[in-house]
Amino acid sequence: MSAISFTFDTLRHELGGVLPVAILRLALAALLGGVIGLEREFRRKPAGLRTNMLMCFGCAMFTLLSHQLAAGFGGDHTRIAAQIIPGIGFIGAGSILHARGSVTGLTTAATIFVVASIGMASGGGLYATAIFATVVLLIALALLGSLEGRYALKATVHTYEVKGKSTDSVLDELNRILETERLAMRDVHAASFEDSSRVIFGVEASRPEHDALVLQLYQSSQFSSVKPLGNIVAE
Secondary structure (H helix, E strand, C coil): CHHHHHHHHHHHHHHHHHHHHHHHHHHHHHHHHHHHHHHHHHCCCCCCHHHHHHHHHHHHHHHHHHHHHHHHHCCCCCHHHHCHHHHHHHHHHHHCEEECCEEECHHHHHHHHHHHHHHHHHHCCCHHHHHHHHHHHHHHHHHHHHHHHHCCCCCEEEEEEEEECCHHHHHHHHHHHHHHHCCCEEEEEEEECCCCEEEEEEEEECHHHHHHHHHHHHHCCCCCEEEEEEEEECC
């Protein structure tokens, strides 16, 4: 009977005070993570609605468990919660990709890190802090992202193909132009043929800088052919 009474007393205590507070905190974390996830989903980013919602909810859950387990069994109230940060760092590192000299996914990794902190704030009962952080994050992602695109502030990696008489002459001319524009080549690939040479290279710069570079490439008499091949957004 003592075990049964203890169980009922514990349930009555949780239903009377602990459980409603926990549900409120977890629901807020899921809501805020979902709002951020929707913004990421609309922009077709890798970490979308479910990822951000579950991450925010999970961080809130671990923060709650850290406090309640320590209160019930003794120990450090922040021990479990403290392990969230290195765990989220591991997930964020996995979202950063390095391909062909271009690093992408930094914004996604930073978003994951902030979403985790919002979940921890919700789990810790810091409702105003969690909501304010969500608003700031949405402004940074949506409004500032739109301003970057409108005013061409975000750097992109454009790939170009140029042809000329010899590899040395093409590279010398490219170095001269890029030095004038204060830019640098990356991922350079050169190939020589019987009567011509081809050089493919990438340049990371803003849109106005790319426009100026293309103009210089077309105006050069050392190139028999100039062809832009595409771009990668450097997030």
